[in-house]
Amino acid sequence: MKRILCFAMFMSIGIISLQAQTDVETVTDDMIEKVKTGGFKIGADIGFPLSGTSDISSFNFGFYGTYLFEVVDNLEVGGLIAYTHFSGDGYYYRYHPSDGTTTRVNNDSNSFLPIAATGRYHFMDHSFFAGLDLGFAVNVSGDADTGMLFRPKFGYNLGMINLIASFQVITAEVKRPYHPDYVGGAWDVNGFNSFNVGVEYSF
Known part of the structure; x- marks a missing residue:
């Protein structure tokens, strides 16, 4: 009797494991097919620096490429790589302690160079959409982190x-050694923020 029960138990575990493996393979295959049905988009935008960013930059522009695929009705996800540039504006003073x-x-x-995960939700028969990019922005020129x-x-x-x-927020900081309004202290720029408008092409 014990042997029969053990045999039945092992058979049940084997069937459950096989079914779970089949389900995982089915989900994986479905996801691969969804990824294959996605599409590329390229875009460009101009931006207007906001908040403290406007103290060090007067203009922003950028361009990007993204790949999106639909995971459920009206919801797309994917990846994005971009380039965005904040033109320098204004000045600061650097103190030289050796000669005062x-x-x-x-x-x-x-x-x-932003590298991000991206998602979009479409509504009103795909006439409008809301989305979010979330990732890293690698500084490739300038004095920011x-x-x-x-x-x-x-x-x-x-x-x-x-x-x-869109509203762009990059949390990179700029450290300043000296500023005339903060004698003996540091003047820091805490992030790059901008309001952007642009156009995107799908293919």
């Missing part, structure tokens, strides 16, 4: 063309 003098230094332009990217967006679908408005 200061030097006026123009603010650097800063460029970033590498930081996180957070970019909510809202778009209007014209077919092959999308019009997009």
Whole structure:
């Protein structure tokens, strides 16, 4: 009797494991098929620096490429790689303790390479969508650190063309050794923020 019970137990475990493996393979196959049905998009935008960013930059522009596929009705996910540039504006003073003098230094332009996961939800028969990019923004020029990217967006679908408005937040910091308004202290720039508008092409 014990042998029969043990045999039945092992058979049950084997059947359950086989079914679970089959289910995983089915889900994996379905996801692969969904990924294959996705599409590429390229876009470009211009931005207007906000908050403290406007103290060091007067203009922002960028472009990107993304691949999106639908996971459930109206919801797309994928990946994004981009380039965004904040033109330098204004200046600060650098203190030289060796001789007690200061030097006026123009603010650097800063460029970033955002690499992010992205998602979009479509509504009103795909006429409008809301989305979010979330990832890293690697500094490739300028004096800023590498930081996180957070970019909510809202778009209007014209077919092959999308019009997009977004709010870009890059948490990269710029450390300043001296500023005349903060004698003896440091003047820091805590992030790069901008409001952007742009156009996107699907193919």
